Amino acid sequence: MKEPLLRLEEVSKHFGGLYAVNRVNLDINSGGIWGLVGPNGSGKSTLFKTILGLHKADEGSIFFGNRSIANLVPHQIYALGLVNTFQVPRLFHTLSVLDNMMVAGRGHQGDSLINSLFFRKNWQKQEVELADRAMEILELLEIDNLVGSPAGELSGGQRKLLEIGKGLMASPTLLFLDEPAAGVNPKLGRKIFEKIGDLCRKGLCCFIIEHRLELLFDFAHWVYVMDKGQIIIKGTPEEVVKNPSFYQVYLGD
Amino acid sequence: MDPLVYLLDFIVFIGIFSILSLSLNLEFGFAGLANFGKVAFVLVGAYSYYILSEIGVPFYLCLILCALSSAIVGFLVSLPTLKLREDYLAIVVLSFGEILKLIVKSEGWIAGGVWGTPVSPAITIDGVSSRVDALVNIGLVYFCLSICLIMAHFLMNSPYGRVIRAIREDEIAAEALGKNRARYRAQIFALGSAMAGLGGGLYAQYIQFIDPYMFVPMLTFTVWIMVLVGGPGNNWGAILGAGLVTFFDRGANIAKDYLTLPIDPSNLQYIIYGVLIILVLLYRPQGLVKESHVKTKALDRVSHERTTVEIRRS
Amino acid sequence: MVNWAQILLNSAITGSLYLIGAVGLTLTYGLSKFPNFAHAEYITFGAFVGYLVAEQLGLGLPMSLLAAFLITGLGGLLCYRFVFQPLAKRGATIIHLMVASIGLGFLLRYSIGAIWGWEPLYFHIDWPSYDMGPIRITSLWIWIIFSAVALSIILHLMLIKTKIGKAIRASSSNPELALASGININRVILITWFIGAGLAAVAGIFRAANTQIWPMTGWDIILPIFAVAILGGIGNYYGSIVAAFIIGLAENLGVVALMALGLSTSYRIAIAFAILIITLIIKPQGLAMLFRRG
Numbered sequence: 001m002k003e004p005l006l007r008l009e010e011v012s013k014h015f016g017g018l019y020a021v022n023r024v025n026l027d028i029n030s031g032g033i034w035g036l037v038g039p040n041g042s043g044k045s046t047l048f049k050t051i052l053g054l055h056k057a058d059e060g061s062i063f064f065g066n067r068s069i070a071n072l073v074p075h076q077i078y079a080l081g082l083v084n085t086f087q088v089p090r091l092f093h094t095l096s097v098l099d100n101m102m103v104a105g106r107g108h109q110g111d112s113l114i115n116s117l118f119f120r121k122n123w124q125k126q127e128v129e130l131a132d133r134a135m136e137i138l139e140l141l142e143i144d145n146l147v148g149s150p151a152g153e154l155s156g157g158q159r160k161l162l163e164i165g166k167g168l169m170a171s172p173t174l175l176f177l178d179e180p181a182a183g184v185n186p187k188l189g190r191k192i193f194e195k196i197g198d199l200c201r202k203g204l205c206c207f208i209i210e211h212r213l214e215l216l217f218d219f220a221h222w223v224y225v226m227d228k229g230q231i232i233i234k235g236t237p238e239e240v241v242k243n244p245s246f247y248q249v250y251l252g253d
Numbered sequence: 254m255d256p257l258v259y260l261l262d263f264i265v266f267i268g269i270f271s272i273l274s275l276s277l278n279l280e281f282g283f284a285g286l287a288n289f290g291k292v293a294f295v296l297v298g299a300y301s302y303y304i305l306s307e308i309g310v311p312f313y314l315c316l317i318l319c320a321l322s323s324a325i326v327g328f329l330v331s332l333p334t335l336k337l338r339e340d341y342l343a344i345v346v347l348s349f350g351e352i353l354k355l356i357v358k359s360e361g362w363i364a365g366g367v368w369g370t371p372v373s374p375a376i377t378i379d380g381v382s383s384r385v386d387a388l389v390n391i392g393l394v395y396f397c398l399s400i401c402l403i404m405a406h407f408l409m410n411s412p413y414g415r416v417i418r419a420i421r422e423d424e425i426a427a428e429a430l431g432k433n434r435a436r437y438r439a440q441i442f443a444l445g446s447a448m449a450g451l452g453g454g455l456y457a458q459y460i461q462f463i464d465p466y467m468f469v470p471m472l473t474f475t476v477w478i479m480v481l482v483g484g485p486g487n488n489w490g491a492i493l494g495a496g497l498v499t500f501f502d503r504g505a506n507i508a509k510d511y512l513t514l515p516i517d518p519s520n521l522q523y524i525i526y527g528v529l530i531i532l533v534l535l536y537r538p539q540g541l542v543k544e545s546h547v548k549t550k551a552l553d554r555v556s557h558e559r560t561t562v563e564i565r566r567s
Numbered sequence: 568m569v570n571w572a573q574i575l576l577n578s579a580i581t582g583s584l585y586l587i588g589a590v591g592l593t594l595t596y597g598l599s600k601f602p603n604f605a606h607a608e609y610i611t612f613g614a615f616v617g618y619l620v621a622e623q624l625g626l627g628l629p630m631s632l633l634a635a636f637l638i639t640g641l642g643g644l645l646c647y648r649f650v651f652q653p654l655a656k657r658g659a660t661i662i663h664l665m666v667a668s669i670g671l672g673f674l675l676r677y678s679i680g681a682i683w684g685w686e687p688l689y690f691h692i693d694w695p696s697y698d699m700g701p702i703r704i705t706s707l708w709i710w711i712i713f714s715a716v717a718l719s720i721i722l723h724l725m726l727i728k729t730k731i732g733k734a735i736r737a738s739s740s741n742p743e744l745a746l747a748s749g750i751n752i753n754r755v756i757l758i759t760w761f762i763g764a765g766l767a768a769v770a771g772i773f774r775a776a777n778t779q780i781w782p783m784t785g786w787d788i789i790l791p792i793f794a795v796a797i798l799g800g801i802g803n804y805y806g807s808i809v810a811a812f813i814i815g816l817a818e819n820l821g822v823v824a825l826m827a828l829g830l831s832t833s834y835r836i837a838i839a840f841a842i843l844i845i846t847l848i849i850k851p852q853g854l855a856m857l858f859r860r861g
Contacts, residue, residue, distance in 0.1 A: 074429050075430075084429045086429070090429070092426065095419065098552070099415050099419075106431065113408075115413075116412065117408060127412065127551045131551035148555075170430060287661075287665060289665070338661070340662075349840070351790060352836070355833060359833055517681060520681040524673070530669065534654060534659065534667050538663060
């Protein structure tokens with residue numbers, strides 16, 4: 001019996017009296033693309049934020065491996081290997097694209113005060129390795145030519161790519177992507193999914209919110225459908241598409 | 254006053270204020286912290302230096318310990334606000350400075366209360382002129398300044414410096430990438446306070462006198478003008494700002510003696526400071542010297558690689 | 568023997584003064600999202616305008632209160648219009664706005680010093696005092712408490728009943744929605760700054776009448792006023808009312824404790840500071856949770 005990577009049990013989050021996330025149960029096992037879809041306001045982003053420590057779950061439990069993570073804060077969640085990316089990219093605008101990527105690097109010895117002041121040799125090698133890795137990812141995403149530009153000067157599509165790049169740079173065990181193809185032209189959107197698909201075939205595990213269903217369903221192997229805070233359908237894309245409730249959810253009653 | 258001594262004195266002041274300016278640049282320029290209470294940590298340094306020197310501690314230990322005591326106080330004061338929005342820190346440290354001033358005023362046994370107390374200089378060489386005295390202080394102050402500058406340079410040109418800037422730019426994004434903003438902020442604030450304390454100790458032993466009226470919010474905001482005018486986020490900008498503002502301050506003092514103005518010069522000087530702050534913020538918030546960027550081997554590596562690739566492609 | 572009745576009265580007076588001084592700060596802080604440190608100088612300026620009208624022009628206290636309210640209110644509005652609004656338009660951060668407010672404060676404080684000098688001035692008004700049982704009260708103190716109550720009620724009615732009041736409440740809690748509902752946010756902001764500075768001026772006159780008039784009049788009480796704004800919840804009008812009296816009471820009780828411990832009573836401002844720190848540690852939003860519709 002394979003241990004799920006991420007497990008949610010009866011997770012709820014409310015604001016005032018309104019339940020944005022209502023008794024959600026879901027499992028993510030390792031590897032592949034896991035989709036989360038649903039109409040606007042169904043609670044998808046809130047669910048992500050609750051898992052990632054940006055909101056505190058009001059009820060239920062969240063397990064990563066066999067570790068309860070419901071009460072952790074974002075930087076602790078990152079440390080366990082769950083990496084968040086933001087739907088509207090949150091970049092460090094005055095820092096270069098390279099620096100944005102380098103900040104995402106995991107376990108950098110140079111991040112410590114003592115090491116940066118005194119034991120500077122300790123991290124020089126790591127710095128170069130991370131830089132190489134950053135360049136690899138930037139080349140994969142085809143924005144390597146922007147490596148020295150301040151992130152604030154990037155176009156909308158380029159920002160999206162950098163946001164994803166940061167996520168990949170963080171060596172995630174489970175990468176959360178919130179609408180990676182939103183706001184970019186369809187060709188670029190498909191390219192993004194193709195690259196993520198490649199990486200997932202090599203072992204990356206992604207949990208993706210996406211409105212471009214035609215894209216997501218081409219690449220995901222399992223989809224959760226949310227409506228009004230609850231998971232109402234789950235299954236492979238083929239199964240979901242055959243489920244009549246799926247259309248009701250999107251067309252309204 | 255002997256003009257040469259006046260010049261040397263001016264140089265000492267630039268040195269001391271450069272240390273303070275570097276410390277605020279670290280906190281605000283790099284880390285985005287609103288330290289409105291810089292003077293409080295200068296006060297801690299100055300009074301710690303006095304107390305330590307009185308009990309016979311050698312001057313170099315006094316300086317190290319007064320920096321350390323300021324660091325500890327800085328760390329403690331910043332604790333309640335590390336995870337809060339930047340305005341809370343501003344209010345807390347500004348108020349803290351006022352409270353500290355009140356304490357040293359009211360508790361006369363600490364250091365003479367409102368009347369202040371003389372402080373022994375760090376290095377005394379018998380029978381030398383004031384010129385040599387000033388030179389000795391220049392040596393001492395600029396030695397300390399060099400240490401602070403090297404430290405700030407190493408810190409900010411390292412992965413740590415990258416993280417600090419990232420937290421300043423977007424703390425939510427930085428936390429999402431595993432950076433504990435409270436920890437980094439506490440460290441920077443402690444370091445900045447240590448530098449301020451060092452500056453305070455140097456100041457106390459140079460002026461050879463301290464009283465509570467020397468540690469007023471105006472000192473904090475004079476340092477703010479130095480950082481804003483010089484260029485936040487650049488160590489050299491901070492030093493340039495210190496030089497320029499100290500020059501203006503000296504100029505204003507000289508002008509007081511030689512010019513008759515309709516407005517009392519002490520009032521006028523601070524009116525000008527107020528207007529200057531507003532104008533700089535409106536028209537040149539980045540200051541004179543542009544913000545510096547992280548320079549590490551990563552940057553070299555990437556430039557080298559790109560050049561190699563370009564050579565191969567061509 | 569501790570005169571508890573007198574202490575309670577003193578608390579009411581202190582609380583009233585802080586209330587009048589803090590309401591303006593908390594409203595502009597909540598609306599414009601930054602603490603205006605020049606608020607201290609609005610208080611000072613009000614005191615000097617009051618001095619000008621009451622003493623130099625000989626027009627008495629009521630005229631001076633009105634004149635100070637209007638003139639300082641206008642001044643506060645102009646400060647927003649010509650300093651803070653342009654900065655905000657250029658993308659100034661909270662820190663930039665705060666530093667600008669400090670600069671503005673210097674500009675105002677030293678201009679006042681240049682005009683009236685730094686020697687303390689005084690209102691030459693006779694405040695008869697009355698002894699009622701264990702307590703002594705002067706007519707100035709009656710004025711202060713009465714004004715605080717009256718202003719609180721007037722502001723409350725304004726916020727609840729008038730169109731502009733409702734607009735202020737809407738803009739504070741949800742600016743985007745307010746804008747979408749057709750509220751002229753700019754007008755709301757200008758009016759809030761006007762009222763805020765005007766009230767500061769009134770506090771300034773009362774503070775100065777109680778102690779002295781000098782360029783640091785506002786700065787002398789700015790720490791407790793900030794504590795009131797934070798304890799009450801930034802932008803929360805009703806919270807600030809409660810907070811003002813809590814801090815007034817704490818300070819006056821604290822003075823009793825200080826005297827009992829043989830410490831200097833000038834430490835009374837440390838009490839407000841302690842409350843500020845405790846609020847930030849335990850519940851940074853202050854009393855705001857008690858008054859959802861602040």
